[in-house]
Structure formats: C-alpha cells, structure tokens
Amino acid sequence: MPTSTRIKSTRSIALINKLIASSVFILIGSGLFGQPNKRTNHWLFSYNVYLDFSSGYPVERTGCAVDSIAWGSTSSISDTNGNLLFYADGWEVYNKNHQQMAETATPYDGNGTQSALSLPKPGSDSLFYVFTANMGDYVYNQPLNVYHTIDMSLNNGLGGLIDTDTLPGAWDAAEQLSASYFDDKSGYWILMRKYQEDKFAAYRVTNQGVDPNPVLSEAPHRYHTNSNDQGFLKVAYNKKYLVFLYTVWDATSSEIDICRFNNQTGEIEFLYSFALNEIFLGTTYYRTYNGDFSPDSRYLYVGGYLPFYNLAHIFQFDMKFVEDEAAFIASMIKIGEAPAINLQLAPDGKIYCFSSKLLGPADDIVSVINKPGKPGLACDFQPNAFATSIGDIQVPFVNFPPDFLFRFDFEGQCEGDVFSFDPWFFP
Template identity: 30%
Template sequence: MIRLKFLVIAFILCCTTVAAQAQGEQKNWYFGKGAGITFTGDSAKAITNGRLFTEEGSASISDKNGNLLLYTNGITVWNRNHKVMPNGNGLLGGNSSTQSALILQKPGSDNIFYIFTTDIQAQSDGLRYSIVDMTKDNGNGDLVFKNTFMIAPATEKLTAVRHSNRRDWWVIAHRWNSNAYMAFLVSDKGVAIEPILSNAGTVHGGPNRKAIGYLKPSPDGTRLAAALWNDNSNFELLKFDRSTGKVSDPILFKGFSEAYGIAFSPDGSKLYGTTNNKNNGKGQIVQFDLRAGNPAAILKSGTVVATSGSPTLGALQLGPDGRIYVARRDNLHLGVIYNPNAKGKTVKYKDNGFKLAGRKSDLGLPNFAQDVK
C-alpha cells in the first residue's frame, strides 16, 4: 500500500513537471508598445525590457525552463539580450498583420528555430519562413536563411499544432480568395514545400481588409477557430485532424462587427471572440459553449460575457496561468478573463485586469504554437 502511494505521488510530480516544462516556452511575452509579461507559476508580472513596438502581431519563445531565447514582430528579430540578431532585420511579415509571426523549434534539433511570417492584408509577400541558428553569435542566435517563400496570397492567419506523432508540427494558414486552409508539415527534414489543402468553411476574400483576424487551435489540437474581420463579420469553428492535417466540419457564427481575436478556454469547452458593438462604440467579448450540443445549439449559446471601456478590443491569448488576456488598443492595461472555463458572466472579467507598468497594449498579443503532449 505504501509502495502504491509513492507511485501515485511520483506520477503526479511527473505530470506536474511535464506541464511546467510545456509552459516554459510561453513564459515571456513581448507585444504592443514596448509591453511585456513574464509568468512564474500562477503569477504574472509586467516587464519593460523589450524593444518590440508593433501595432498587431508578435511572437516570442523561451526554452523549456522559461529562459528567453528570441522574439519578433515579423520584421525584426531580437535575441535574449534584447539586441537585434545578426541579419535580424528585413523579415517580410507586417507591423499591421494580425499574426505577423510564429516561432517553432525544428523537430529533433536543440538549436534550429523557424520563424514563419505573414504579409499585411493578403499582399504579395504572402507566407514565408526564416531560420535561426542558436549556436551562432556566442549562443545568442543568428538568422542564417531569410524569407523563404511558401505561398501567396494568404490571409493574416497563422498558427501551428503538434502532429499526432508528438514530434512534428503542422503550420496552418489560409489561402486568400479561397476557402482553403493550408497545413504545412514541419519535421526533422525541414518545412514541406506542398501543403495539405482543405476546402472547408467560407471563402476568405473580397476587400483585402477581410484578410484580418486570428486563427487559433483548441488545447487538444482537434479544433480550429477563425475570426473573419469586417464590418459585418463572422467566426468559424472547424475540426482539425492532427494525423493528416485535414480541416473539416465548419460551423459559422454570423453577424459580428469587426470580429478579430479568438481563444479557447483551457478545458476546450468554451470559445471566446472579440468584437465591437457599433451601437455603443464599445469592444465586447462573446462566448460560445462548445458542449451545448449540435451546431445549432452551439450557435444559440453565443453570449456577450463582457463589455470593455475601450472602443476596440484585439487579441485574446491564454496565459500559462490559465487566464485569458485581452488586448485593448492604446491602453495601459490588458483585460483579463479570470475563469475562462466558466459559463456566461461567471467568467469574472476585469477590464483593467493587468497593468502594463507604463507601457501600452495595442491590437496584438504574442502568437504561440499549440503543443499537445
């Protein structure tokens, strides 16, 4: 009996360690107008040592122990010492691209990282990737290849999900003037040239500004959600197959003004989106209950759970502390959803939930891949 008790304790400690290591890569955030956050356990602290200033997208990555490695706005790359990396200028992301950058560690490598970038509003630079070698510049990193072309035109949507083999990645984007989601396999052999194409959901096209809006995976990687920004815009929810890279079974949530940010709750039961109410000029957060039942029931569950004092809300990003942080344009605070697994207004939203130590939020928060152990 004693032996069994020790085995149970060891198992719990092992799981806790795995969870802590999985969160280490997302410990340090840089975004907005020189703003930043560092997470330790359940606490979050504002930091002001970043050099990044951007209107929308950014990406950062730390090692499994939470030590900062690099961060970028999709144009410039800074190292752990907040210095521009050698060859670290001139990436072809955009200062005003929703998900301008995403950083992935190459499978099977301790030192090679990919930076994927998206151009502004479906322009000609499209989706590209660059390569960082962390053994260069005395271990601080150097861009050894830049702006390798993948596909164009593409929307500003960019995310990644761990493959079902728990080793490789799927980098997921969306073709412009098309209903095709594109999943590129990233393995120890590199980045696949040809994507897996899935014609699913609505056509992302029309006026170029409709390329705006986030794409996010659920915590278990089996669902995707996208915000299709426009005056009269939509959210869409789809299934994702981590083995094949295929996207399917779309559900469309219609009739939201300026749908932009999107995030799943930690347990995957709720979907959140930011939108702006034309009648009162305030940003709002809408929640959908993904366990409500069939697609019609999920649609019917849509509820405004928070209204901001800000006219414009941007990104939603789940933190390592289990809270969802809300970007408020040109504001000294982030909004915070404290209990995102809860239903309706019991989520406990605070508009001035996180003070940025004198720095300001804009529309974006860091873009992270969804690891699934």
C-alpha cells in the same frame, strides 16, 4: 480520451500515490516537451510592452524593442526553464538582450494579423523556426511568406540567422498563422489560410525540415478586393477544432468560422460560419478580431468589439455543442464587457483580454478571465483588472503555439473524497 478523470479514494492512499507518481513520470518524461508552458513566460509586443509571467503572474519589464505601430502580432519564445530566447515581429528578430539579429531584417511586408510564430525545429536543441504571415491587402501587394531558421548556439547563446526560405504553396496565404503538434510529438503542422484559392493550408514540419507541399482543404470564399480579413486563428487545446475570426474594418463582414481538425492528416473541415452582429445586436457593429479556448477546450471565448464605444462584449460558447450550429450559438453567454479586443491564454491558466490604443483611448487596460474552465459567470471575468504603464498596447498581440500552454491541475483531497485531474499538458 476524456479531459477529466474522477477517482474515488479509499482509506489506503496507495492508489493515489501511484497515480501521482505516474503523473510526475509523464511530466518528467516528456523530454523536449518538458514544462512546455514555460516557453510562453515572456510576452513582448508593440508598442514596447513586456510582460513577464515567470513569477506566476504578469510583471511589467522594460527593454522590449518592438516599437512599430502596426497591425501585426509578435512571437516570443523561451527555453523550457522559462528564460527568454528571442522574439520577432513580421520584419525583425530580436535576441534576449533586445538587439536585432543583424541579418533578419526583411523587405517583405510581414504584417499579417498573426505576423510571426516561433517554434523549435523538431529533434534539435538549438535550431528554431520563425514563420511569418503577410497582410491580405491584394490591391497593393501579394503575400510572400518566409520563414527564418535561427541557430541559438551562435553568438555566445544570443542566436543568429542561418537560413531564410519561402513557402511557395502559400503564395496567397495571409493574416492567420498558428500551429499544432502531432499526437506523437515528432513534429507539428503550420496552419494558414489561402484567400485567393479559398483553401486552408497545413504544412508538415519534422526533423527533416519544412515540407513545402501543404495539405490543402476547402475553405469558404472570403476574398475582398478592397480590404483584408484581419483576425486570428486559434486551435483548441485538444487539437480537434479550429476557429478563424475575421474582421473587415468596415465591420460589415466580421464572421467566425468553425472547423474540425484532423491532427493526424492535417486536414481541416469547415463546419459553419456565424456573425455575432447577427445573433446578438442585430446590427453590423461588432468586430470579432480575436478569441481563445479554455485550457481544457470546454469553452470558446470571443470578444465582440464595438468600435464606436471602444468597448467589447466578451462571450462564452460551450464546445460540447460545437458540432450542432444552432445549439452552439444558443450556448452563447455574455460574461462581461470591457475595452478588450485581444484574448490570450497565459501560462497561469487565465485568459487576458487586452485593449488597443489604435482603436480608441483605452488607457492600456487589461481584463482577465480568471477561471476559463468554469461555465457562464462562474468563469470570473474581471474587467479592468489592471493597466500597463510601460509602452502602449496596440492592436498587435503575442502569437504562441497552443501546445506550449498546456497545464496540469487537480481538485479535491487525497483521502476519503472525490478528486479530479485535468490534463492540460500534451495529452
């Protein structure tokens, strides 16, 4: 299904009204998935940073209880009206009043790059899962990935833990953790990376719970004995492709894996790898820690971080060439530079690029890609757009299921003109 439908209007606007009415019906009729982007209104991450997108743009708030200086991301989730429910890091879960849910402290080192991910249990209005991912530092420990079940009907709506379980098939999975809803919206895949067995793992989650037996797919070898492959896994919003971004902190192994994804079966097909340092600088300086897709999946954005300069070069890749390695790499355009290591699409349709004080005196600077669906410099990259004043931005960031960030926009006039609809909600 194409991501954009163009329609020539006539003097009669009956067809337009019918189409708009159908679109409204689709949005209202999405049931549990209604207004999914409001689930990402609240961003709470280390160190005590809280951004609230409820007004349509980021507003700083106080109260965030995440105060660990660590390398793992957090996960926050709101209800479909945009009200904060809870948030979590790799160790603890906090309610909307920023109080720890007493039973959720864990002895496990849930400190992977994407250390937590929160989603509703399919078919339930009150139950939620919080999945965790460990570090991949196998010299000192072996990962033990757990997931918590939270019941939001407990404690007068503040929620409470009712179960904690492990994913035994993910005994060597670490760092990367994301999700993708099934096409029929009946459940979703939890996606992870197994490092010692060189496999991609997809766990099926339905109203029956979490299937402990993952769908396994072959992955390229990336096991390191003295360091771990930190970095993010991002799912294209059309659910067709995945990108794994890796950084070993000596900066000699920073690479990007491009994969094809079958959202029906959970199978992941590795296509190819490349490194920004090889194709742009010709050096080993780049660290490719994070990236994100435009909401329409037309473009991939990647930050190539230069640790000696506390600076990142931000690149755009054209996804229409993704099946052709040479053409995809050749499509790369540098759209700007700023102290930015983390990229994340927000509910306002913009991609925010965050610095990190763990890697240099970044002064909590935030840059913005204002129009990520536009090609090249038309994407309107705005370096140093603003700086946060509450808390300190560390390497950890917020981890959201990509399905919660679909939007719906259109361009053009209603009569006598061509206009374009872009379905950014669940297709």
